Amino acid sequence: MKRLASAFLAVILVTSLLGTAGCKQRTVTVKTGEIVLCTAGEVVEDKTTDMKVPEKDVAKYSVTTRIITCPDHQNVGSLYDEAQKALAAGDLKTAADKLKAVLALNPGYKNASSQLNEINGGKKPTPDTTGGSTGSTTTPTPDEPTDAVSNLVKYVPDTIAGYSAQGIIADPASITRNYIPTSGNADQLVIFAEQTVDAKGAQATLDTLKQSYPTSGAAVKVGTKSGYFGIRDSFAVVIFIDGPVVVSVELHAKTGKAADLKDAAMKVAAALAG
Amino acid sequence: MTSKINVKREGKGRDIPGPSSSRRVRTAAAIAAAVLALASAGGFAVGIEARRTLSAEALASASAIASAIGILLVSGDVRRIRLRAASEPLFSLVLGALGLFGAPYAVLVHRYSDAPAGSEILFLTTAAWAAILVLFTLGRRRLEVVPIAGALLGLAGIVGVVGNWERPSSFSPFVRFVPEELWMLGAGVAWAVLWWHLGRARDRGDLDAAAVPAAVGGVLAAAMTLVARWGTADVPAALEHGGFWLYAVACTAATAAALLALRSVGPRAVAAAMVLPAVALTALTLVEQATGAFGPQPILLGPASAGAIIALAAALLIWPREPSPETSPQSRWCRAALAVGALASVVAAAGLAFPALEGTAKGLRTSGAAFEASFVLRGVEVVGPWAVLALAVAVLGIALSRQLRLTHILALLAAAFAWPFVWNTPLRTFTTFIPSEVQVDFGSEFAAIAFRPLPIPVTLVALGGVVVALALLLVCRSAPGNGTTSHIER
Structure with missing residues (x-):
């Protein structure tokens, strides 16, 4: 009985050691590739993929980010600028058309929605002087969230x-x-x-x-x-x-x-x- | 040189030296073990602070001299000690130098101001040392399966405690500071050899004749080191540091308590107590919670408490007990418990190889690129499967030994019920494969790591087997004449 018990414990030990040593090398799932981000904060393109790699190679993989101003936001910025110019010139019809175009591309863009509401309400909104070009690095007006x-x-x-x-x-x-x-x-x-x-x-x-x-x-x-x-x-x-x-x-x-x-x-x- | 056995001290006044069956001796041993656990916890906490500014030489010397004082306090008048041969005190002297000075010095010199993590050092210098001492004191009896399982359960339980001291946990032994941590294990061997040697001396009835030369050896090693490295040691600065004196007091108390526990019931009592300092330190957070003295505490109290219950069960399994002359006859319930325990052990061992947790790490590389990886931790890298294996082997050991002690069975049941609250604690947070610049930021706004439990049917089957086997052992025990007689325990 004693010999049997010893043999049994040896089997458990060997099984444990096999589990400890593992039969194959660990693989790790890593995300790799590139994310293209618009300066407005939107993801333009996500070219990342998940890959299973041996753990010794994990450090070779990462996700890089490239920032561009996407065509939509370039267009939105210039449309918004044109709307502000029209507002400054008192041309409310042109301003409303431009603002509608802006909102069609980006419903939350800057003051476009409130300005259009004011025009529709018969008021003349104050032009936004901060500019609509998304590449701008002008200091934001305090207490006013912007791009x-x-x-x-x-x-x-x-x-x-x-x-x-x-x-x-x-x-x-x-x-x-x-x-x-x-x-x-x-x-x-x-x-x-x-x-x-x-x-x-x-x-x-x-x-x-x-x-x-x-x-x-x-x-x-x-x-x-x-x-x-x-x-x-x-x-x-x-x-x-x-x-x-x-x-x-x-x-x-x-x-x-x-x-x-x-x-x-x-x-x-x-x-x-x- | 001839010797005279110190019957008065070793045999508690009886003619034959050896273990005593008196309740008073067992109570004294339990109190001494509690003092050892608390003093070790206190010494660890004070030592961390003191080591930030004091040298390893000064602190290790304080440890050796304070421990020697602790030994002399317990051994009493050294003039009555009689030695058998000249070689014996020399051997004790060398082991004392290694165990009382060399072990703390090896730990302190590899313990930098903020690394390795305190949780790792505490684990490696308490639970791991306890496991090493258990291995040194193993005999050739079937009963010895239980303390082996206890040592394994203690390791798992203490990881469950210190691995839940914070999230993300900094507990990751043998990942970032491998040589330093191997030195700490080596120190554990030196410490364990000393207490194993003292245990053998106790069995021979000449404990004091071994302990006093060991104390002298520790003091001599400290003195020689201080002379050789006086400039580095900076003793005057140490003497003015309050932490230095507190550390010394903790070492005196710990060694005196360890010697008392060993004298009363044997070296396994020292091992059992050394499982518990992390539990004692964690219990301090209850005071913090009540008083709010130190602000918010990061410990996950639920899992850490469950780990503490498992560690306490482990200490009970390690605690020395004399084999009972009466063993249970092999009823069908006992045979069933043996079979279920054996099956549970095999299944639990297999559970080590299966996936148990999924880790996900996110962060920024030095280049600014984002890093994201997910990986699977198998059972061998998680507390739960190890704890179940230890529980299963313990049940098997109890069934094999046919010594059905109620304390063992209840302790294992408590550990089994605590298991679900702590099983998903990883054995390490840091890895060798995630870039270091990401790992260094874990817990900040720049990087994060999280673990998600995966289904572990194999381990759960093994845990179920453990509970069933324990129930069968209880039935077996309650049968007339089975294991219900009071045992002579040491």
Whole structure:
């Protein structure tokens, strides 16, 4: 009986070891390909696919994002601009036709709907001077939500002294860009800008982000704008508010203390705040 | 050199040294084990803070000297110790140097200010050390299947505890800091050899004759290291640090309690207690919850509590017990329990090979490109299937030994009922194949990882088999003359 029990336990052990070692190499499902994104925030083309690859090859796969202004939004922008010009000239009929064309392409585009309602109601709407060209990087009017990505690109410039810009990740309300430092003690800079509804929403977002960087937390002034400096592990961050937009500048320390990166983060933030 | 057996201390005043059957001794051993678990938990918590600013040399020396004090407090007057041969104290001295100084030094020198993760260190220096000690103390009896299963159940239960200390969990042993963590296991071997050696000395009736030289060995190793690395050790700074003294007090209490438990019932008691420090630390969160002193706590209390129940059941399985002279006759219920337990063990072992969880990771690469991957974790990478295997082997061990202790059966039933609340805890969050720049951001707005349970019919069948086998054992036990007699337990 004892010998039988020992043999049985040995069988269980061998079975367990077989399970532990596994009979085949693990495969991982990864998403790979390219997403083409319009500056208005819409996905123009999703060329991503799921692939099963051996785990040793997983790091070779990722999804890149390319940002363009799609033909529809290029057309919408110019139609909207023409409508605003007609409004400024007092040509309400042309303005209404152009606004109808805009709304046919994009029902939620800027002030087109409200302006058309005003014209239909017998009023003369005030022309929108912020422009309809989606490639514009004009500063958004405070407390007024506008095309998110086009308004946020100025916070992720192609050139920041001391950093090499990488790809952009964008969604309808936020934009993120990584930079590789060319010198110093940081090995990564990530700038994140998020469009909120108004300044109050921006402050709420900043308060949320602050919780992720609780160490050495302090209020700072970035140019004329109010902001926050904090640390989490090896990450140092400066977050500031620009009207309804929240901008986070995060540096990762290669070695040493993250607190030492405060000056570098403040410098980048000040350059973005203008 | 001749020796005289210390009958007064080893045999509690009886003529023949060895285990005592008195309830008082068992109660003292249980209290000592509880103190050992609490002191180890306290020492771990204080040690984490102290290590941020103090050297490994200073802390390991404090550990060795404090442990030596703990041994001397329990051993009493060293002048009455008689040695059998000159080689014996030398052997104890070397093992003491390795176990009391070398083991904590190896851990501390590979424990950086914030890495490896505290959950990994706690697991590797408590539950894993306990499992190593169980392996060292194995005999050649069928009864030994139960403590083996207990050690495995303890490992699974403690992963269930520390793997639910936060989400996403930072518990990922042997992924990011492999050499450091192997050193911690090596330290566990040194620690376990010492306590195994002291256990053998206890069985021979000359525990103090082995423990005191071991204490001296620890102090000597500490002294030599301090002399050799005085500059690095920075002892003056350590002496001014409150955490240093608290750590030393915890080490004294832990070693004294361990020696008392070992003296009372044997080295398995030390192993059983060493499963539990993570449970003790987790229990502190109940105080936090009540007082709110430290703000929001990240522990998933449900799964962590279920893990704690499994760990407590494991400690009961490991706890040393003398085989009863009376064994249950093989009734048909007992034979059925044996068959079901055997079948459940095989099915549970097979369950390790089947998919159990699906992990999904998302994040940003350094280039700014998005990364997204999903992968399957098989049973071997998840707490639940291991816990079921341990439960099944424990049931099989009990049926084979025919020692049907009610505490064992009830402990296993409690563990089986706690199992659904903790089974889907992965053995690791970090992997070798997801890019490190993604993994470092897990839990932030830049990256996330989540696990989804998959159907595990094979493991569930095994768990059902465990419950059925336990029910059969209860029926078997309740039959007239079967295992209901009081056992002499140590």
